[in-house]
Amino acid sequence: MLPDLQLNDTVRLRKPHPCGSYEWTVTRLGADIGLECTVCKRRVMLTRRELARRVKAILPRVPETISSAKPGE
Numbered sequence: 035m036l037p038d039l040q041l042n043d044t045v046r047l048r049k050p051h052p053c054g055s056y057e058w059t060v061t062r063l064g065a066d067i068g069l070e071c072t073v074c075k076r077r078v079m080l081t082r083r084e085l086a087r088r089v090k091a092i093l094p095r096v097p098e099t100i101s102s103a104k105p106g107e
């Protein structure tokens with residue numbers, strides 16, 4: 035139900051956080067998913083089921099350092 039999610043992915047939720055942001059960064063993957071608000075940095079934990087209900091879109095990852103070597107690979 036959730037497409038594969040990776041750490042540091044940015045997800046856009048259907049409803050805004052009280053601070054006005056729709057976008058959250060994935061900070062933890064497990065039975066529960068940890069998200070950090072991209073604006074106010076508040077962290078929340080959601081179950082995968084809950085997250086799947088709330089996510090509107092997963093934003094595409096932008097490669098930041100295209101020409102540099104990949105660390106750890």
Ligand SMILES: [Zn+2]
Nearest residue numbers: 051053071074
């Ligand atoms: Zn926020």
